[in-house]
Amino acid sequence: MKATAIDATQSRLGEGPCWHPKEQVLYWVDIEGCALQNYNPATGKTEEFPMPERISAVAPFSADSLLLALHKRICQYNPATGKLQQLAEIHDDPAIRLNEGKCDLSGRFWVGTMALDVRPGAAALYCVSPELQVQKVLQNLTISNGLAWSEDGHTLYFIDSPTRTIQAFDVEVTSGEILNSRAVVRVPENSGMPDGMEIDAQGNLWVALHGAGAVVCYNPETGKELHRVQVPAQNVTSCTFGGPNLDTLYITTAREWLSDEQLAQYPLSGSVFEVKPGVRGRKVNWFGNSQS
Template structure:
């Protein structure tokens, strides 16, 4: 399977890809450098918006001119044209050593955001849900590194990764209320595969999971707990993935140069780049925040 380098960004910690279907743009971030990035596949340009602090994720909104970002100091709207930030809220203002990590919107347009301690202190983080009216509710506590999220195509399940557990948890999910319950382990990642990071889902209900320290992206069946396929990516630290393109048949993959040795960088000089592959299946859309 041909994995194509589309941006040789050499990002320190490339992460958080989301596809903006209206503008046909791939948004992503470099967490440690404080950059929000927008890749235009038609023009093959990668626009950089500095936000001057760690940024865990970026997601599109119903507004043409802005998205939502999770910074270390809280949640903000970001104006694409001016770079101006508009504060929304910070549910962890009392935890200055925590930052936002992965964030995604559910099929109803709510924003789900997770945190982590800068030193990855065990159990110091949480997962939150932000309603369109900006009301924030804590959904999962005692999390260590809140990471990948996905919703089943029939909207009955939510899948979730707390990286150090090396597990994917499935919750029963109510689209109308945003309630989740009955957490069940459906996938356990082998110890020698690296750490599960970002995640997305395809139209067949299979999960695609990026492996930090694992050099690729794996496709899993959450019904059987079986790994179905593996895509080698030319980087040691593969961080996340999402489906994009006009037909949602392209898998965009983010990587990091962080925690890559000088010897590994000689083998993988494009670590920190944005990659793309056509895996032969279409994916779920990136949902927008309705706030």
């Protein structure tokens, strides 16, 4: 399979794609461009919403607002009015920024961090309750990245990118406590670095391979590769399922830090790409389960 670029979707560092089921648009973030963006496949139109700082993740919040992960805080944002309201500060270190974030089936927002200089062991994974209680769940990470949950919510899949490993944890659904870490997929050294991740309706994991120009589908029960989507951009960052039937895989990429030679080889870098892989995804989880 090969993904195709969507016009007028280029970002410096595209990440965090999220299909909004009410608006029927795809949101994603441009981390280094400090902007939230969206794309409406019905009209072909795109919009950009500038932010005052880096933005790393977006999730549905209410009928008219979104939950955003900014540099070191989470905020409620109304795209129609531009109102941005801080809800919680995750940490107080300006040398560390938030990274990948998603909501679980109970409406909790899980968000990781990474140091701006990518120092090993400086990152962590946090869980923010609907009551805005912040809990550090994992520490001594380097690049806290992909997140996905099994259909019943009892298994969390997680990526700390430099480990080249997808971990699984048992989840105590009521409290959100995670236990019993184990490796379910190991990405070979020559296959890029695992970045963002999504889970499909069959329970298989779709993983963006940064540096390899691909999204690969793995069976977490066996660790085996099932499908591969070629992306004409070297640094693939994340993916999600969207569209009215949740059967389109949207893929974000980056052009930041590429050389002139690399940009000449991959001129579509930074675009959002799309492909129909023949499977469907699952509906997105809302913060606080406001629309569940």
